[in-house]
Amino acid sequence: MLFIDCEFVDNQEIIELSAWNLHGEEVYHKFYKPTEIKEWPTSMAIHHITPQDVAKAPSFSRSLPEIQKLFDDASYIIGFATSGDINHLKAAGVKRLDEKHIIDVRDMYWLFIGQQAGKDYYSLPGLARCAEELGIEFGDKGAHSASEDTLVTLKCFEALCDHIEGNPYADRTPEGFRRAMDIYMTQFHEAKEEYERKRAMGWIIVTLLPDNLYKVQFKRAEPEDSPELVAKVNVADITRAESDLHVKLQRRQVMGRRGIYRLNKADIRAIRSYSNSFGNSEEHDLSRKLLKLQKQWP
Numbered sequence: 001m002l003f004i005d006c007e008f009v010d011n012q013e014i015i016e017l018s019a020w021n022l023h024g025e026e027v028y029h030k031f032y033k034p035t036e037i038k039e040w041p042t043s044m045a046i047h048h049i050t051p052q053d054v055a056k057a058p059s060f061s062r063s064l065p066e067i068q069k070l071f072d073d074a075s076y077i078i079g080f081a082t083s084g085d086i087n088h089l090k091a092a093g094v095k096r097l098d099e100k101h102i103i104d105v106r107d108m109y110w111l112f113i114g115q116q117a118g119k120d121y122y123s124l125p126g127l128a129r130c131a132e133e134l135g136i137e138f139g140d141k142g143a144h145s146a147s148e149d150t151l152v153t154l155k156c157f158e159a160l161c162d163h164i165e166g167n168p169y170a171d172r173t174p175e176g177f178r179r180a181m182d183i184y185m186t187q188f189h190e191a192k193e194e195y196e197r198k199r200a201m202g203w204i205i206v207t208l209l210p211d212n213l214y215k216v217q218f219k220r221a222e223p224e225d226s227p228e229l230v231a232k233v234n235v236a237d238i239t240r241a242e243s244d245l246h247v248k249l250q251r252r253q254v255m256g257r258r259g260i261y262r263l264n265k266a267d268i269r270a271i272r273s274y275s276n277s278f279g280n281s282e283e284h285d286l287s288r289k290l291l292k293l294q295k296q297w298p
Helices: 041-047 064-072 082-091 105-117 127-133 146-161 174-200 238-248 265-272 281-296
Strands: 002-009 013-020 026-031 076-079 101-104 202-209 213-219 229-235
Touching: 002 041, 002 082, 002 146, 013 041, 013 146, 026 064, 026 146, 076 082, 076 146, 082 101, 101 105, 101 174, 105 127, 105 146, 105 174, 127 146, 174 238, 174 281, 202 238, 202 265, 213 238, 229 238, 229 265, 238 281
Parallel strands: 002 076, 076 101
Antiparallel strands: 002 013, 013 026, 202 213, 202 229
């Protein structure tokens, strides 16, 4: 099991990697010299790593064999907002990461703390704020040191494990860790699926404009009644509804005016009778991606 954190230059090249084990020991730490980017004033203001600091450091690619072995020996990879680090590591040449169990401590925070406080899963605070809420402090290096961030992530993980039913990880053994993660992942996936189901709900809203034109909107909140309101339809998946009706009404759209249509009575009836269902979060994500493409290439 590895707790990891990376620092980057301009959110591109990896400049620092730290890895800790379950026992609170840093088992790997290294700085790397970027090969493409020579100066990084914006990133330097965050992590304070200067070009001079890494002038004699190896490149990430040169260190890849030892990095690959580090990850090959781990079955779980744990971090905070882990997907960013994982994606950068993949892009830098680290292989077989998709075979690992990935645990995001930010997801744990949302499950056990954030959702009870009504926090949006997609607008969660960063590591420093989460640590503060859990009563965990950074050391002398402060935030945005890979070593310090990884250690704080480990401490946050341990604190959040106390919220797992029975907390099998209380014994701090690998077996207890695995049992705790099985319980947590089941809880998280169920809670996230329910969250996505509720978040997908919304309303198709049709209002009458001058010149016999209609405005079609897709909103999460129910609209207030008004003389201009022609139709409001509650649907299980508002993103899927927008994608479906984008195709159905495409020929009715007024050129150059997104969301404005010349509708007839049959169109209005079709909208009023429209319904859909929420399958699962993966299907919802596909609808979101399809809608994005439809808006780019109408």
